[in-house]
Amino acid sequence: MVEAISKEEIIKQSREISLRVYYTVILNSSKVILDFVGLSSLITFLLVNLVQTPFTLNVGILAFSTIYVIVSLKVTRQIVPLVQAINENSIISRKYPLLVKLSSVLSLLTLYTIFLLSFFYHSLSILPAILVGVYLSFNAFQLIEIVKFLKTNRVEYLLVVAYVISGIAVILSPFKPLLLLTPPTMAFLYRLMRGAEKWR
Numbered sequence: 430m431v432e433a434i435s436k437e438e439i440i441k442q443s444r445e446i447s448l449r450v451y452y453t454v455i456l457n458s459s460k461v462i463l464d465f466v467g468l469s470s471l472i473t474f475l476l477v478n479l480v481q482t483p484f485t486l487n488v489g490i491l492a493f494s495t496i497y498v499i500v501s502l503k504v505t506r507q508i509v510p511l512v513q514a515i516n517e518n519s520i521i522s523r524k525y526p527l528l529v530k531l532s533s534v535l536s537l538l539t540l541y542t543i544f545l546l547s548f549f550y551h552s553l554s555i556l557p558a559i560l561v562g563v564y565l566s567f568n569a570f571q572l573i574e575i576v577k578f579l580k581t582n583r584v585e586y587l588l589v590v591a592y593v594i595s596g597i598a599v600i601l602s603p604f605k606p607l608l609l610l611t612p613p614t615m616a617f618l619y620r621l622m623r624g625a626e627k628w629r
Contacts, residue, residue, distance in 0.1 A: 448578070449578075449579065452575045452578055452579055453579065455571075455575055456572070456575050456576070456579065456581070456585070456588075459568065459572055459588060459592075460588065460619075462497070463588065463591055463592065463595070463612075463615070463616050463619060464616050464620075465493075465496075465497070466493070466565065466595055466612045466616065467595075467612045467613035467614075467615065467616030467617070468613065468616075469489065469492070469493040469496075469612075470595075470598075470599070470609045470610070470611070470612040470613055471609070471610070471612075471613045472489065473485075473486060473489030473490070473493070473609055474606060474607075474609035474610055476488070476489055477489070477606045477609070478606070483551070483554060484544075484547070484548075484554070486554075486558065486602065486603060486606065487544050487547065487554060487557050487558070490540070490557045490558055490561055490599075491540060491541065491544055491557065493561070494536075494537055494540050494557075494561060495537060498533045498534065498536070498537045501533055502533060502534075536560075536564075539560075540557050540560065540561075543556045543557055543560075544557060554603065555603040555604075558599055558600060558602050558603050559600050559603075561599055562595075562596045562597065562598070562599035562600030562601075562602075563596065563600065564596070565592055565595055565596035565599060566592060566593050566595075566596030566597060566600075567596075568592050568596075569589045569590075569592040569593045569596070572588060572589045572592060573586075573589055576588075576589065582626055584619075584622045584623055584626045587618070587619050587622050588619055590615075591612075591615035591616065591618070591619050594611060594615055595611060595612040595615050595616075598611035598612060599612070
């Protein structure tokens with residue numbers, strides 16, 4: 430009986446360690462992505478002001494989305510072995526790794542399709558920004574669970590807030606391009622708060 434309990438305990442600890450490593454990778458990736466979102470938004474803002482056409486914003490969004498999907502596919506390929514080792518069915522990428530990759534590619538193709546259609550139906554031109562903004566805000570919900578599980582510093586909750594606010598700013602950016610400065614500002618504030626936390 431003692432041996433059986435110890436085996437269960439070992440399995441449980443092994444699962445928690447694997448899950449912790451996986452969530453740490455996701456959290457660190459999210460920090461890098463926030464910087465990338467901030468930089469992309471800043472570049473897009475400059476382009477919108479330099480090249481004032483109705484499609485400049487969408488070109489910036491498509492460029493960001495394309496790079497993001499390519500990087501995501503590479504990261505997914507690297508973490509698949511780790512995910513497979515975790516006995517956690519709630520992780521979608523464990524049960525359906527191909528579906529996760531396909532959804533990323535299909536999402537990108539959808540953005541390109543909407544962009545092409547917007548040449549004929551101008552009302553569609555705001556959709557890419559809305560879809561990308563919703564996606565960024567949606568990521569915040571995943572981050573909340575990760576931060577809770579890892580029991581990291583409270584400053585990591587600012588990362589969640591940064592994603593939500595950045596997502597909302599991107600959604601509204603077709604109506605007010607100045608809001609594209611929000612993501613780089615949030616990325617800077619997050620880095621500033623993390624730096625201050627380390628110096629305490």
